[in-house]
Amino acid sequence: MCQLENHPLYQSGFGNEDLETCERIFSSSNNMAPLICHTSEFHWKQFLDLHFNQWDVDKYLELSAVHYPNPHPAELERFKRSKDLTDNNFESWHREELEYLKRCAGESDTTSIAAQYIELLEKLNFTEATYGSVTQVPYLTYTPAKFTSTAGLNESTWQGTNAINAKYASALWKYQLQLNVVANFEQQHNIIDRWTPLHHEYINAREYTKHRVFIHAVEELEGLVVQQMFELSKVNLAKMGYKMRKHISKAISRRSAAICTALEQYNKLAPRQRPLCPKLDYAEVIGYSLLGEFSLLKHSCYEVLEKPWALPDNREMMMKYYKLQxxxxxxxxxxxxxxxxxxxxxxxxxxxxxxxxxFRDLGSSELASKMESMYAERVHVNDFHRAQLQKIYEMPGYTGCRPIGDQPRVTGDGTGDKDEEDGDNDNDNGEAFRLGDTLDRVLLY
Incomplete structure (x- = not known):
């Protein structure tokens, strides 16, 4: 539910931003840990500075590469035509799913009390049945062989009698204790007549309790799968030590066994749900952890799995629709x-x-040489950006502004050229001059 409300994919104005820039930076800097963990303070700061300088260089080189748009969504259009759908259908599906999960997020006080009461009554019935089975033991009969000449019953017979008495006393104590617990619960919640299996409230609450157990089984399965996904991602980290890899591999093996056990429990409970919930195998469970389908499995009542937004094909196309937006x-x-x-x-x-x-006019030849070296590298990168930008301008679907040919351009040989056409580009020039002044201040001071 939190994903449906707050994920950038469903928030207007975010574009393709996934809000994980910091995570990518931190993940990249983690590769430095094996190199600097035993170095001095100076050297680990030096390594980090070199790393982030290289990060800046790489990202500057990629600036024009990220501007290519996604392919035309022909698949989505074909799906909409085949199902006779519009964009409003995808929007309404998202709202319906969010509203449904909000309703299912928490159970009402009445439902919660009924579920707790049913659990207590079932425990009372179990302890009562156990006590009844103990009291149905037939009368004990003793033969002369079970007695000794001086001390009454022999030791083995005496131990058997004590075991029967202890079992009887334990069953009676548990039954009385559970009877008091049920009586206190009824008094606290103003329940006058104790429910029996024939009561309508008892039947409804027991059905809900079964579904509640199923929800807990799905939540356990979901938690195990998510933990395994995190462990699998850790295994792929670069430069991880051998011992740590072995440790995580063993953890994954144990987690896989736990997932199989939880999956078996789920598959036992799934056929008992109304409507029936699908049985799952291991591959499907891993897929569900990525698609967020566990919430739909947990709240499978009211035929939610038959809703349009719960069908796998519709959900996939709904995701593509929002990505397109x-x-x-x-x-x-x-x-x-x-x-x-x-x-x-x-x-x-x-x-x-x-x-x-x-710098050269001021007599700083070393600084001038360094600046010229930086200039030579930057010119090659900027030429690459110009070539990439020109490809973008030539795309049929490009809707932005195109450069007007009165701006000086520095090419790879260090010479500037000027287009023959003159135009009114005050906005472009104003922005360019501001950027140029900023660079001038940074370089000269």
């Missing part, structure tokens, strides 16, 4: 980012070249 939002954002990237690459190399010349 977020992609449309991403295109709007990318139209802005592409424009900014174009302005940056057009002026980045020129400003670095001017900064290098400024």
């Amino acid at each position: 977020r992609s449309q939002e991403e295109i709007t954002r990318l139209n802005v980012e592409i424009r900014r990237l174009q302005a940056w690459v057009d002026f980045d190399g020129e400003k670095m070249k001017v900064a290098a010349q400024g």
Whole structure:
């Protein structure tokens, strides 16, 4: 339910953002742990600084690569035509699923009290039956062989008699204790007439209790599968030690056995549900942990598995629909980012070249040489971005602004060129000049 309410996929305006940027950065920095765990403070700071500098270089090189849009959703359109569906159907399915899970998130006080009362009554019936079976023991008969000449019953007969008496006393004590527990519960909740198996309330509460046990079985299965997924992800971590891999592998083996046991318990309870719940195998369970189907299994009453939003094909297409909606939002954002990237690459190399010349004029030849080296590398990367951006401009579905040919561009040989056409591009130039001034201040100070 939390996923349906708060996941970025269902939130308008997020685009394709999954809010996991920090997790990716932390995961990447974890690769440094084997290198710096025994180093001095200076060296581990140095290694981390080198790592994140390289991270910045790699991400700058990938700036234009992420701007390619997803393929046209022809599969979704074919599905909508075949099922006679519209976009409103997907929106309504999402709302219905969220409302249903909210209703099923918690049980009412009356239902909870009835379930607890049924559990106590069943325990009382069990203790009463146990006590009745003990009291039905036939009268004990003794033969002369069971007596001794001086001390009455012999030892073996005496021990058997004591065991029978102890069993009787234990059954009586448990029965009286459970009888008091039921009486106190009835007094606390104002239950005047004790329910019997013929009462309508007893029958309904017992059916609900069976479903409650099924819900607990599904939750246990879900927890085990999620834990195994985390352990499997840990096994794939780079540079993990051999002992840790062996430890996690053993944990996965134990978890697999526990999953099989929980799965067997689930498959025993599934046919008893109304309507019937499907039996699962191991492969399906792993898939459910990724698709979030456990909530539907837990709340299988009211024929929820027959709802349109519960059918696997419909759910898959609903996910694709929302991904398409977020992609449309991403295109709007990318139209802005592409424009900014174009302005940056057009002026980045020129400003670095001017900064290098400024250092040389001031007599700082070493700084000038370093800046020229950085300039040469940056020009190659910016040329790559220009080529990628040009491919984006030539795409049939591109809706953003295209560059107007009056901006100076630095090419790989260090020369600038200017398009012959002149145009009114005050907005582009203003943004480019702001970026250029920022770079100028960073480099010269």
